[in-house]
Amino acid sequence: MNLLMQSLFGRPARALLMGLIALAILLPATLALNTTAPIGPGAERLVIRYHDGSYEILRRTPMTKILPATVALPGKTGDVRGNWFEVQTATGEVLYRRLMTAPNVRYVEYRSPDNPTRLKREEAVVAGRTFSVLVPARADAAYLMFYGPADAAKNRTLPSMEIGRLALR
């Protein structure tokens, strides 16, 4: 809100000018955006925008690259708590899985001023942010799935469930 007030009343002329510049730059780029580009060999980088519970691929870059190992879950979905993404086939077979931080959370950890030997965490749930994942590019990869607790805020008492899905082909 402070930023908003500052923009509206503090330096409105410059803010308006920068907004118009952004419009001029981003419009053609977005019109050219092609999220169904062919998947290249090996792997691809997906730059993803999260906004209010929905996910959108902004850019996908095919590449030949070795990725970190896929991980196993300590139980089946519904019994496990945490955030991760999966590349799945059309029939739900998991091809690749990595743990990740919640896409809707910004957090900071720091040494507590009252006890410098201990860490402390603060976080904010945000409506939107951009993040990137590296995934294997396989012909049978149909979906990029995101899992996380349904209650996204601090106490996260619920098990993880599907919280997002992107078609890869």
Add this chain to the structure above:
Amino acid sequence: MSQNVAFIVVLSVLLILVGGPCAFGGPGDGTILGATKVVDHGPDNERWTLVVVAEGFTADQQARFDFLVTQLIEDLFVFPPFDTLQPTINIWRFNVASNDSGADMNPGCSLPESYVNTYFNGSFCNAEIERLVIVDDWLVYDALDAAIPYWDQAVVLVNSNVYGGSGGGISVVSVTSGWQSTVIHELGHSAFGLADEYEYWAGCGIDTEQDYHPAYEPSAPNVTIETVRELIKWNDLILPETPIPTTTVYNCEQCDSRSNYFPQRTVGLFEGADYYHCSCYRPEFFCMMRDQTPFFCAVCSEAALASFAPYMPPAFVATPRNAPLALTTTFTYNSPLPANQWFWNFGDGDSVATQSPTHSYGPGAYDITLRVTTNWGDRVVVEEDYIEVWADTLVAPELEVEPNTAGYWELIGTNAIPLHEIVIPITMTNVMNLFFLDSISVVGTRAAGFESNQAVFDNKFSGQLAVRLRADAGGGSPPLPPGHGPVARVHFRVRPFAVPGDTSYISTPPLSTYSLKHIGNAAVFQPVWQGATLRVIPPCPCAHQGDLDGSGAIDAVDLALEIDIVFFGGADIQDPSCPATRADFNADSTADAVDLAFLIDHVFFGGNPPADPCP
């Protein structure tokens, strides 16, 4: 199309609303100076590639940024398990000059609001959390994707003395005291998928809702709610005598302030983890993921190794690797890199496609090639001279020498494997009055190209001298290839007091710590030694053919005498017990014009000398 246009219009309006003077960053607020690969362990697309990004450093402050990156590398690679993982990691330094130094301070926190123009638009006080520092993710992705396409993880160093940062795919940290530990802790999350192991959220005594962990197993490998020993994720690392749970919290409404009463590095089930006081457990009392202890717990390290296994090179071991004369050995695949198929080339023409083959060798050195098929493609590892079977000898020849002369033993070496080093301790008998041990050289031998010939033990007056011959003393020379021939010369003198019949014996017992040895690629062993006797014989009574005046030199005077004998009937000389007369240059039992021609050729044109009458 219409949806895209609508989206852009909405986005632009939003940008206008939130866009202050510094809301955009990018090229208007600085310049990308370039990317430098500061740790290079191979192609980026075959390694885990970390990029350290400068934010809020002006052009004049880039040297400081460079220094900070160097600091991070030094700290990272001595920190387990990053020390082990080092070959799997590349690091880039991404120099970006911002127009201003520092980062924005948004309103709503204790420090005064302020704005600067920086490339990635870094700012403190986001969501009114003063220490929450974020950058414009999109700008970072754009810059890195263009400059370092195969990057895996970015760490943005914010040039500010205000404590703060943020975690995630892009880790952000301000460069205040202890920032390197913060980066390493965050890599635990982003690179290895590790959870925090501390047992509170906002701080001990502050939390009111962090008493009991929810009844769902955390996905992270280093925290659990499981208390049945056999079902614990890290059960394989827990010793049978370690109690389960190992420690419990006595009051779930508070942090447990008791100190650790188990031996350091005990793996068990310690209550308090994943932001909860009770009902959740961590593997060790201390860990980087709990309190920035300077190590990751064993479970975290295992998770790290498993995560980076695809970047690991294939590797194998064989036991044994070397032996004299013959060897039968078993090869074992030995890499965290999971493999599906194994194809071994044993270096002797044989090959096999099994996981752990056994193979037999005769003398020689053998390169081993292993090709494995993995989920990430085929990988090959070649170990040169990995198997060494030796049948090496070092032989000194029997010698006969005259009194008051100098000479040398030429040690004949036979080696079946390439040699990097040869140590020769020489003991020569009867040196007090009869002989003198002078030196050991490699001039004119197979070891002449060795870079170092160092006398490591010198007691020549007792007839003891040891040398250490090294093929490569820093210059990169190759080892002595397998072969046969002289490898060293042991120089001596026969004292004037020696008389025919006196002898000296050369042998190679250890001198101090120096024993006779050959050092191959992996094998250190003793070649079979054959000593020899030096025997003093009477001086040769014969003058050289051609040395007609017996002066010891063949010159023009001898030529005049030869002409006199061949053409004018001059008297030739037959020394007793010698094979030819002095004028019989070519020792064919006749002194004639042919001898004269040989003599002219030798005296004036450097032709061959006559045969030695006393070989």
